[in-house]
Amino acid sequence: MHETQARRGVRRGAAVLLAMVLALSLGWQRTWADEGRQLIPVGKAVGIKLFADGVLVVSVSPVQGTEExxxxxxxxxxxxxxxxxxxxxxxxxxxxxxxxxxxxxxxxxxxxxxxxxxxxxxxxxxxxxxxxxxxxxxxxxxDSMAGVGTLTYYDPATGSYGALGHGITDVDTAELMPLASGSIMETMVKAVKKGQRGDPGELKGDFTVQRDVGTVTVNSNEGIFGTVEDAGFISGEAVSVAEPEEVHAGEASILCTISGSDTRAYEVEILRVNPRSRDGRDLLLRVTDPELLETTGGIVQGMSGSPILQDGRLVGAVTHVLVANPAEGYGIFLENMLTTAG
Missing domain, CATH: 2.30.42.10 (PDZ domain)
Incomplete structure (x- = not known):
């Protein structure tokens, strides 16, 4: 009698333990949006320096100036x-x-x-x-690379950030730069090369004499990530993160810096949502803001990482420009960036 009750107690205990494990497992699978994570959409242009882990072979060729x-x-x-x-x-x-x-x-x-x-x-x-x-x-x-990109978000709770929405690749090999260390710096946008059909534009920044404000610890297909060490240059209010299924075609806005350090919101339209893309092309968008079109022609290099907002929430980041039509480009769901950031 007592032995049978004990065994039943063990089985009930195991069932309760299993239920707890399943609940914890499901809890880990909840998205950042489910947890109500509040992030500051930034949109500031930053200088980025990466130093490789080892050296990258760009090409192999015969050695000149030898007898053989x-x-x-x-x-x-x-x-x-x-x-x-x-x-x-x-x-x-x-x-x-x-x-x-x-x-x-x-x-x-x-x-x-x-x-x-x-x-x-x-x-x-x-x-x-x-x-x-x-x-x-x-x-x-x-062994190193430097350029200009856009800071997507800042997490005031952890001091972490995400930027670009895509990885930094070598211009000759198209391979992700193997990262040993890196930093982000304050920068001023000095000029804009306006994008035209067949000729992508570019933000030109001056960060040679600026100070480091953070580290780069991850270079991935979903962006670069690290920690902000001096958050004094970041401003704005934290907002909720939208889940992919909450993003829809229609009006939206992006934050970016196209002159000096002035970060502003510009109107865009999300044309299509591709929830299964997983290649930094989750969203197809078109710039509709007259001022941005007049200044940049649409999306230009250096705007990668510009946060995309819709219905008061942070939904993603700009990643690519369509070379054939610089007024249009792609974006990545913010949730995909956060998953990689860990």
Whole structure:
């Protein structure tokens, strides 16, 4: 009698525990909007600096100025888009660091650790000596990038931010820049190259003498993310985040900076919602604001990350411009940015 009741008690306890686990699991799947997260839509242009984890191979080519024209990089199997991580077991910190190690190594065969498509491999390269005495691999490499983008949101509760709505890719390889460190800086928009059909426009910013205001810790397909260390340049009220199913075709607005540090709202129209896109093209939108059309022609490079608002809520960020029609472009759901931000 007592044993049977005990067993039933265990089964009831297990059922209660299972229900609790399921409830917790479902709770974790709730969206940021369900939790009522309040974020400040920013829309300010910022300077962005990224430093690579290792160095990125932009291209491989024969080394000029040698008795025998050859490319050690090509011979050992290096390809465009590869990331060079170590040289003879030592971590590569920059292009200058690799050049210094090459000079010390000379023509001796060197072991390279390479990252390709998420996998790590080892190759052996035999550098060549040029007529000027320099040691070369026959690979063009890059270790950093800088440019202008737009801050999408700031979370006053955590100090975190999201920007761009898409990743920062190398201009030659179209690969995501492998991130070691990065920063965002205050910037002033000095000029605008107006977009035209077949010729995307561009915001031109001056951030060379400005101060860092935050770090970049993630470079992903859904944007860059990090922490704001000095929130003094951020203003505005926090608003709720819309769930994707709440976003609809119709009137909306974007926040962006197209002159100096003046951030303003401009009218746009959401033409189509693509809830299953997942490639930064969740929304198709058209700029309808006469002033913005007159100044920029629509969406230009540097406006990526401009927050999109509809019905008083933050719904997404501008990501792409249609080259054939700069008045139109795409946007990403903010929820997709927040999911990547974690």
């Amino acid at each position: 024209t050859r490319s050690p990089a090509k011979e050992c199997g290096l390809k465009e888009g590869d990331i060079l991580l170590t040289f003879n077991g030592e971590k590569i910190r920059s292009t200058e660091h690799l050049q210094a190690m090459l000079a010390e190594n000379g023509e001796t065969a060197a072991e390279l650790t390479v990252q390709r498509d998420g996998k790590t491999l080892e190759v052996t390269a035999s550098p060549v000596v040029c007529e000027d005495g320099g040691i070369r691999l026959g690979a063009w490499i890059r």
